[in-house]
Amino acid sequence: MTESAPLAVELRGITKRFPGVVANRDIELRVARGEVHAIVGENGAGKSTLMKTLYGMHRPDEGQILLDGREVVFKSPSDAIAAGVGMVHQHFMLADNLTVLENVVLGAEKSHGIGEKARRRITEISDSYALGLDPDSLVEDLGVGDRQRVEIAKVLYRGATTLILDEPTAVLVPQEVDELFGNLAELKREGLTVIFISHKLDEVRKVADSITVIRRGTTVGTADPATTSAKQLAEMMVGAQLPTPQTRTSTVREASVLLMSGVTVATPGGRPAVDDVTLRVREGEVVGIAGVEGNGQAELVDAIMGLRPLAAGTIDLGTDDITRWSTRARREGGIGFIPEDRHRQGMLLDAPLWENRVLGHQTRPPSVKGPFIDRRGARADTARIMSEYDVRAPGPDTLAVALSGGNQQKLIVGREMSAAPRLLIAAHPTRGVDVGAQSVIWELLKDARAEGMGIVLISADLDELIGLSDTLHVMLRGRLVATLDPSALTPEELGGHMTGAVQSAGSPA
Ligand SMILES: Nc1ncnc2c1ncn2[C@@H]1O[C@H](COP(=O)(O)OP(=O)(O)OP(=O)(O)O)[C@@H](O)[C@H]1O
Ligand SMILES: [Mg+2]
Numbered sequence: 001m002t003e004s005a006p007l008a009v010e011l012r013g014i015t016k017r018f019p020g021v022v023a024n025r026d027i028e029l030r031v032a033r034g035e036v037h038a039i040v041g042e043n044g045a046g047k048s049t050l051m052k053t054l055y056g057m058h059r060p061d062e063g064q065i066l067l068d069g070r071e072v073v074f075k076s077p078s079d080a081i082a083a084g085v086g087m088v089h090q091h092f093m094l095a096d097n098l099t100v101l102e103n104v105v106l107g108a109e110k111s112h113g114i115g116e117k118a119r120r121r122i123t124e125i126s127d128s129y130a131l132g133l134d135p136d137s138l139v140e141d142l143g144v145g146d147r148q149r150v151e152i153a154k155v156l157y158r159g160a161t162t163l164i165l166d167e168p169t170a171v172l173v174p175q176e177v178d179e180l181f182g183n184l185a186e187l188k189r190e191g192l193t194v195i196f197i198s199h200k201l202d203e204v205r206k207v208a209d210s211i212t213v214i215r216r217g218t219t220v221g222t223a224d225p226a227t228t229s230a231k232q233l234a235e236m237m238v239g240a241q242l243p244t245p246q247t248r249t250s251t252v253r254e255a256s257v258l259l260m261s262g263v264t265v266a267t268p269g270g271r272p273a274v275d276d277v278t279l280r281v282r283e284g285e286v287v288g289i290a291g292v293e294g295n296g297q298a299e300l301v302d303a304i305m306g307l308r309p310l311a312a313g314t315i316d317l318g319t320d321d322i323t324r325w326s327t328r329a330r331r332e333g334g335i336g337f338i339p340e341d342r343h344r345q346g347m348l349l350d351a352p353l354w355e356n357r358v359l360g361h362q363t364r365p366p367s368v369k370g371p372f373i374d375r376r377g378a379r380a381d382t383a384r385i386m387s388e389y390d391v392r393a394p395g396p397d398t399l400a401v402a403l404s405g406g407n408q409q410k411l412i413v414g415r416e417m418s419a420a421p422r423l424l425i426a427a428h429p430t431r432g433v434d435v436g437a438q439s440v441i442w443e444l445l446k447d448a449r450a451e452g453m454g455i456v457l458i459s460a461d462l463d464e465l466i467g468l469s470d471t472l473h474v475m476l477r478g479r480l481v482a483t484l485d486p487s488a489l490t491p492e493e494l495g496g497h498m499t500g501a502v503q504s505a506g507s508p509a
Contacts, residue, residue: 006069008033008162008193009054009085014063016049018402020394023049024060025217031162031210033068036184036194038204038225041214042238042434043406044392047197048090050214051164054195055087056080067162086160088151090167090197090405090432091343094139101135104154111157125156129183143294144341145176152183163187165196167405169203170432173292173460174495181207199406199434201230213237238436251284252470255318257423257454258304263313265299265478272311273299275478281423281454286445288457288469288486292498296478297458298340301425304456305337306330317423331360336421338413338429340458346412349401353393356400357382357415364419385414389444390437406433413441417448424448427458442468462491476500 011029015022024046031037039047053060056074065072067083074080077087094103105118112118119135126133131149139150148168155163169177184194184207198204204211204225211223213236220236258281265274274296281287291297302308304315306327314323317333325333337360339345347356358367358378366377382396389410393403400408409432416424429445430438445468449455459465465472466486474482474497482497496502 005033007031007066008035008068009195010064010066010069011050011054012064012066014050014053014060014065016046016053016058016060021402022217024053026219027063027214027217028219029212030222031193031195033193034188034191035209036188036196036207038208038211039195039197039214040199040201040204040211040233040237043410043432043437044404045214045237046217047214048166048404051087051166051195051197054080055085055164081158081160084159084161085164086155086158086162087164088148088155088166088168090170092144092147092151094147094150096138096140098139099135100133100137100139100142100150100153103139103150104135104157108154108158111159121157122153125153129156129186130179131183143298145172145293148172161191162193162195165194167197167199167432169198169200170460173498174462174491175292175499177203199432199438201233201435204233205230234435238434250470251450251452253283253285253452256280256282256316257318258456259316260304261314261316263300263303263315264311265296265303265308266311267299272478274303276312277478277480279473279480281456283422283452283454284449285470286449286455286457286468288459288465288472289475290459290462290465290472290484290494290498291475293460295475297427297475299478300475301337301340301427301456301458304330304425305335328363332363334422336416336419336424338416338424338426340427342408342412347400347408350399352397352399353386353391353403353411354379354382354396356411357385357396359415361415361419381418385411385418389414390440406437409433410437410441413444417444420448420453422452422454424453424455425458426455428460429457430459430461430464462494466491466494474498 007030009031011027014024014027016024027050041047052058054065056077056079072083101119101122104122105114112121122135131153133149133153139147168180172180187194208225211225213220213223215237223233260277260279263274263277264272267273277300289297299308303310306325314321322330322333348359358373361367366374366381368374369377379396391407391410393407413429430441433441445455457465457468466489469486472484472486473480
């Protein structure tokens with residue numbers, strides 16, 4: 001790299017205001033061609049907003065965007081794409097009822113049509129970056145990992161030379177993260193530039209060539225990944241210590257809150273998504289389910305929540321057989337649910353926060369008073385959740401869509417914990433939240449467990465799984481294939497079990 005080579009991307013003095021919020025203030029960003037550049041900062045710091053500016057989704061109020069040393073003005077993402085800038089969003093934007101091919105081609109029919117030529121190009125892209133995509137799969141059948149690869153393919157298909165990835169690894173298990181980093185290395189070799197946002201500081205240090213830290217809307221500095229520790233990065237971000245999920249004193253009691261017996265969930269044709277699973281969760285116990293995305297965890301959760309019919313088996317909640325109960329009855333019976341995909345299952349984006357507080361809890365105080373929705377009660381309780389869970393937003397009447405990703409997640413966790421469920425199904429509870437908020441959520445889960453809540457924990461964060469779980473099951477191809485003792489387990493060992501590389505001596509409970 002020569003000194004005089006123009007920067008692939010330079011943002012100068014970018015300021016972006018939303019009503020009541022300065023999301024970005026005088027931000028500077030300098031990204032060299034062919035590098036992987038990470039952006040870190042706590043929830044609501046302004047990372048996504050900055051990248052949306054670069055991608056032409058909105059105009060900055062002040063400042064300049066330079067690509068290869070030349071100033072550009074983007075009126076829309078299509079201008080950005082034409083200039084070689086593509087973005088994969090924090091929340092996927094695919095059409096569920098279309099195929100991979102249709103999703104990739106949609107809006108870019110001009111490049112290679114919609115037929116054989118398009119299919120060939122997608123296969124080419126998929127092969128050269130090892131994305132493993134089948135052009136004919138329906139997107140609704142794909143797990144989050146695959147959805148993300150479709151998003152990446154979509155951007156590459158449009159000829160992007162600068163790729164923005166907003167929290168690409170939040171949804172991936174370690175093996176997939178390694179694969180993605182392999183893909184990024186490929187992109188880099190081809191001379192592409194990658195800007196990525198992540199809350200996983202160790203990972204940032206591993207993959208990034210340089211790091212920009214943002215705090216409360218403005219740049220606080222850059223860091224060299226080779227010489228900056230994760231702890232130092234966290235301190236630059238928030239001035240906080242890095243948390244650990246460790247919890248070793250057992251609070252497990254005898255009474256079981258959840259008992260699944262021989263549960264099977266069928267898929268149309270093919271082998272069952274959940275195959276003869278027997279699982280017990282006792283009061284005060286965190287039962288972790290480890291597995292590579294797409295091995296039946298999502299269907300297992302759906303089965304517990306009554307969102308999918310069982311082909312066989314029974315489910316008991318405490319002493320009640322709830323196998324035939326509706327989802328609503330299960331919730332009222334004391335099951336809390338932090339869903340995997342907060343946008344598809346957890347939130348109404350165009351509704352204010354207080355309405356989101358009511359969502360799924362519309363039959364109980366503080367959401368209702370007599371037969372009516374209690375707006376005042378819901379608002380007041382939303383304000384309480386916002387302060388306890390550090391949800392950063394102007395107030396209960398703010399629309400959910402105006403919250404940063406991590407703040408949306410904190411609101412959902414707060415809502416579900418507030419109902420004081422007997423059993424909490426926590427799918428990726430800290431996905432997308434910053435290190436400070438993560439430790440808050442961990443503490444709350446630990447406290448609830450100590451008070452007797454049973455928790456089913458599904459997470460792609462192996463440190464979190466190992467640190468919080470009292471019992472850890474490994475799920476592979478729909479079956480629980482191993483039961484491991486989290487107190488004597490490394491993430492590497494767990495990873496081996498998850499891919500089936502290690503055959504376990506331990507048998508499922
Ligand atoms: N469309 C919008 N309308 C109003 N405010 C918004 C909008 N989008 C973002 N904001 C606000 O701008 C600030 C920065 O949000 P942004 O999404 O950029 O944060 P982030 O750094 O990406 O956080 P996270 O790590 O949680 O994703 C937040 O205060 C957020 O509430
Ligand atoms: Mg964001």
